[in-house]
Amino acid sequence: MPPKGAKKAAAATANKTLVLDNGAYTIKAGIVSTGATPTYDDCRVVPNCIARSTRDKCTYVGSELDGCRDFGELAFRRPVEKGFIVNWEAEKAIWEHELMGEAAGAWWRCDPTETNLVLTEKPNCPKELQKNCDEVVFEQFEFAAYYRCVGATLNAYHAPTAASSLASQSLPQECLLIVDTSYSDTTILPLYNGKLLQSAVRRLTVGGKLLTNYLKELSSLRHYNMMEETYLLNEIKEAVSYVVPSSQQFARDLERTWKGRVGDRRELDASIVVDYVLPDYENAIHGHARPHDAAKSRMRRGLQPLQGPREDLLPLGNERFAVPELLFNPSDIGIQEAGIPGAVMESLSVLPEALKVGLLANVVVVGGNSLIAGFMERLETELRALVPVGYLLNVTRADDAVKHTWLGGARFASEQERLREVLVTKAEYDERGSTWLVKRFS
Amino acid sequence: MPHVEVLPNSAATVAPGWTYVVDTGYDPSKVAINPKNKKRAAAAAPGGQRAEDELSARQQTAIARRIAELERDNDPKQLITVPGKSSVPKTQNARRIIQYQRQIKHWLDDEEAQMGQAATTSRGSVSHAGGRGATQALRRQSTFASVPATPVEATPGPATMAQTPTRLDNTFAEDALLSIDQNLPPPLNSAELEALLAAPPLSYAASHAAPPPAGGPPQRQFCDNCGYWGQIKCRKCGARVCGMECKDAHEATRCLKWA
Ligand SMILES: [Zn+2]
Ligand SMILES: [Zn+2]
Numbered sequence: 131m132p133p134k135g136a137k138k139a140a141a142a143t144a145n146k147t148l149v150l151d152n153g154a155y156t157i158k159a160g161i162v163s164t165g166a167t168p169t170y171d172d173c174r175v176v177p178n179c180i181a182r183s184t185r186d187k188c189t190y191v192g193s194e195l196d197g198c199r200d201f202g203e204l205a206f207r208r209p210v211e212k213g214f215i216v217n218w219e220a221e222k223a224i225w226e227h228e229l230m231g232e233a234a235g236a237w238w239r240c241d242p243t244e245t246n247l248v249l250t251e252k253p254n255c256p257k258e259l260q261k262n263c264d265e266v267v268f269e270q271f272e273f274a275a276y277y278r279c280v281g282a283t284l285n286a287y288h289a290p291t292a293a294s295s296l297a298s299q300s301l302p303q304e305c306l307l308i309v310d311t312s313y314s315d316t317t318i319l320p321l322y323n324g325k326l327l328q329s330a331v332r333r334l335t336v337g338g339k340l341l342t343n344y345l346k347e348l349s350s351l352r353h354y355n356m357m358e359e360t361y362l363l364n365e366i367k368e369a370v371s372y373v374v375p376s377s378q379q380f381a382r383d384l385e386r387t388w389k390g391r392v393g394d395r396r397e398l399d400a401s402i403v404v405d406y407v408l409p410d411y412e413n414a415i416h417g418h419a420r421p422h423d424a425a426k427s428r429m430r431r432g433l434q435p436l437q438g439p440r441e442d443l444l445p446l447g448n449e450r451f452a453v454p455e456l457l458f459n460p461s462d463i464g465i466q467e468a469g470i471p472g473a474v475m476e477s478l479s480v481l482p483e484a485l486k487v488g489l490l491a492n493v494v495v496v497g498g499n500s501l502i503a504g505f506m507e508r509l510e511t512e513l514r515a516l517v518p519v520g521y522l523l524n525v526t527r528a529d530d531a532v533k534h535t536w537l538g539g540a541r542f543a544s545e546q547e548r549l550r551e552v553l554v555t556k557a558e559y560d561e562r563g564s565t566w567l568v569k570r571f572s
Numbered sequence: 573m574p575h576v577e578v579l580p581n582s583a584a585t586v587a588p589g590w591t592y593v594v595d596t597g598y599d600p601s602k603v604a605i606n607p608k609n610k611k612r613a614a615a616a617a618p619g620g621q622r623a624e625d626e627l628s629a630r631q632q633t634a635i636a637r638r639i640a641e642l643e644r645d646n647d648p649k650q651l652i653t654v655p656g657k658s659s660v661p662k663t664q665n666a667r668r669i670i671q672y673q674r675q676i677k678h679w680l681d682d683e684e685a686q687m688g689q690a691a692t693t694s695r696g697s698v699s700h701a702g703g704r705g706a707t708q709a710l711r712r713q714s715t716f717a718s719v720p721a722t723p724v725e726a727t728p729g730p731a732t733m734a735q736t737p738t739r740l741d742n743t744f745a746e747d748a749l750l751s752i753d754q755n756l757p758p759p760l761n762s763a764e765l766e767a768l769l770a771a772p773p774l775s776y777a778a779s780h781a782a783p784p785p786a787g788g789p790p791q792r793q794f795c796d797n798c799g800y801w802g803q804i805k806c807r808k809c810g811a812r813v814c815g816m817e818c819k820d821a822h823e824a825t826r827c828l829k830w831a
Pocket of ligand 2 (some may be wrong): 748
């Protein structure tokens, strides 16, 4: 019974689309209607994890974490590993809870059978995982229609920053180089008319997860055993990290934070070294940093005052800048990869000259690591030094580094014609199967 | 309170039979005349280079293990069950996929194994067009292909141990870029552009950035304990420390931890 499919397929696309930027750390999600003008406010950010506390014996799914009051020894189960959905049992539970269940609320909740899905993925995803994903989307969730693509490509559908308003909204930017420095890793993605130049995609192992784990390892080695305190160390990383402007400044700051030798002690530079006041999860859920105080710091080893609040302090010196430095020098811990600027140049090296010129003039950075103080300045300085004189170099951070890819996807999904071209309906899937679909989306 | 434990400050027990030396490169003569170290000198003298190589191989393994640890997304020892009732799988496919408890490592190993097979079968075939994609995709082995699997992570199937990275197209930017003067670049060649847009994705392993160029500054070395410059090399594990104080702490904590 062959001819049944085709016409039904076109009719079966809905006029509401769930745009889902499914990150390892957070899900960025929102419903977009055709013809709408979506904004960042239409995007909801939800932890993509199931967390379990051995202390209050509670399990938190996704946004339920907002209600958590004790992050001590909180363990996480993350369905996305290295950027790819690996554990569908957990991902399904989180999607059902956040996108279709109570937690979504009336505004965000969707009925998949009446909704299209635009789902992002990281580049270089193993085909078997893509196939699993497609099968779950259609066979388990039964979305009306579906499009899966590398998230970064959707950024081409933002109007260029300095654009004339004359530029037609429906055209993707011609040349766009996305640097996506997020939780799982950092990827370099050159785009031409919204299409990924696959052979030039490059990836750095270093992402937010590795930075948090590194800080956790260093703090546990140098001060307290904090190996079970992932949540806290992530919070500390976000609060105190900074990227030094240059390797000369790196050397200077390293001197200023060194204790010296026995018999030749140096005073720690309190403009860099901070004491992080750890939360006790009774009076305070979150900690905070303040300038280092040697006297108070000495007190922390068992010499707490009998009266007044007890304080646990974590001193942070070179950790503040040596941890995010891995984005620029992965070899500092033995990762045999160039830093972000080197990886950008390596990516461009396999492309023709004219594309290089176009891409360097439009470099856009997305992802949470770009929010670390000093990151953009360092990236631009180092890139400038690698790019030949006379080339135009434009490096900007997205207005909202976390939601930018989502908004690009939302803009893409708001134009019905464009969306129709790429969507595959459930009927088509039922007819042709998942092997066909993986090919179709590649 | 978060879970914090005060760590032992420094146990300061020096393991017998080995010492720290200032790392100025390997110098067998110094070892030979060191009277405190006769036994070691005797052992090291004939096979000094080999001992160095063994240390460096062990150190490479340790570094790879540590990085794998830092890269971990989920702790396989932590079992967190999905709370409440979630919908039942609607098809057999869905059931199978939802029940998978594999980690990403297993999927990536599968991918590598399949690519290896594809490369073997296509070798010798004259068709160049089809083979090019595979070659391109294989251009770089994962830096971490050489991480020895811990028992928990061991994947059945072909092991990819200690392969040296192979790079077929490592033309690092500089030469090409520097040769350009202020003139406009040649316009895009449409055939070339078509080929680029049609290129298949690289494999995950092949997508990793290359090491920094050989001519660049040498790898920086840090104290394994405090993070200051590491000028002294531990002869047992190859890690660096900044001085005697951190040497003691290193021995008490991390020496050979990832070996
Ligand atoms: Zn030290
Ligand atoms: Zn050692």
